[in-house]
Amino acid sequence: MQAALLDRLRSTVGPANVLTGVEVSPYVVEGRTPDAVVFPGSVDEVSALVVLAGESRIPVVPWGGGTAAAVGTPSSRAGLVLGLRRLDRVLEHEPGDLTATVEAGITVAKLQAALGAHGQWLSLDPPEAERATVGGVLATNASGPRRHLYGSARDLLIGVTVVTAEGAVVRGGGKVVKNVAGYDLPKLFIGSYGTLGVIVEATVRLRPRPDEERLLAVRFDRVKDGGAAARAVMGSDLIPNAVELLDAEAARALGVGWSAPALVVGFDGLAEQVEWQCAELARLVAACGGREPQRLSGETWSRLGTVAHGAFAAPAALVRLGVLPTHVADTMEQGAEAARGRGLASAWAAHAGVGVVRGALFSAREAQEVEPIVATLLEWREVARAGGGHATLEWAPLSVKSEVPVWDDPGAAGRIMRGIKAQLDPNNILNPGRFVAGI
């Protein structure tokens, strides 16, 4: 990077908040080394930095906790990493309105602690809460098992402030639930992976913390039996906050005490309600061949969302499939069969009620032959698509990513998406080339 530009970055945020040389190594993604890493301390500084990068046509990579920094098509150039960690305050918390406005760099864990002091919480449980930031969670629409009852970021975001690629500070939505007319801008930025603007502030809807929460695991002989039990639970008058279907590998990794498929169900609310629902669950699953439900410790929640991804120390690839809830068990079994057929292992876990299925592929072979891995991933994508679903390659080495697209082809919608991108980022500087349709 030219010395002149570096000087301007330093005069904008202060020399201590600009990293160069070896200091940037924690921000190297897939072998792409950023020119510099900068940490703005205000919205105005974010705006000034984006304008500077735009003038020099340097790509800008918004960076929250970095837990999903490798998700996406490998970028051609890393450019300028814009770290949001100094923007980590709770700006407003209206307990009476059950709303809060926060800076995008606050971690989920820090926010939950601040809200917990008032008996409230943000009903989102993405993984890695100690590192994942609110801005990153919104940009990736990250969620966890409790989305079964509480929905995803799309259901909780009331308003958002973003810095556009031209440095303009734009606010969408409001401070109170659903008030503004016009296009729902906040939703546009959810799941946009930092390609349309830098999220700097967000207003979110909150909930009171439940009195009691319990997590139960039920053992099954086959994934399909667990799938049938999941549908029975969803067809009943029980109100679970999580319905997770795990295959034997994932159940083993979660540490439920057996290596067989498991249905993990959560309940929260008043103690007697939770008690009643747990007893009712035991009755329901027994009819589907389920064993007596086992109570799991509270700390299991933090591992539940990533249990498939964590099943192997060195997975060959990680995918997220979106399918119809009725197809969840079949998708897991067909996926496992596709891997076995090529001498590979796999682990599967699903948010069974919403049809989000995560799979991890593992090759025990010394030499990680790419061919069987690529063939299996392409078959997994076909399995999802055959059920009207979609597939995202969440992680894989470059050798595999060069043969298996990260994102599905959006078809005709791609032209509209590229149009929106060109409108909001005419110089294509925000996370260029990382997203769907080559955006």
Ligand SMILES: Cc1cc2nc3c(=O)[nH]c(=O)nc-3n(C[C@H](O)[C@H](O)[C@H](O)COP(=O)(O)OP(=O)(O)OC[C@H]3O[C@@H](n4cnc5c(N)ncnc54)[C@H](O)[C@@H]3O)c2cc1C
């Ligand atoms: C092992 C593992 C398992 C995971 N499992 C799940 C899972 O089960 N469910 C799930 O939903 N997610 C999962 N994730 C993804 C990850 O946890 C979330 O996406 C996370 O919430 C991202 O937050 P972050 O602050 O770390 O974002 P980063 O990793 O820093 O950024 C993620 C993306 O968002 C962009 N971005 C970050 N901050 C901003 C901002 N302020 N404005 C605009 N763009 C921004 C970045 O440029 C990048 O493209 C997993 C990740 C890992 C590592």
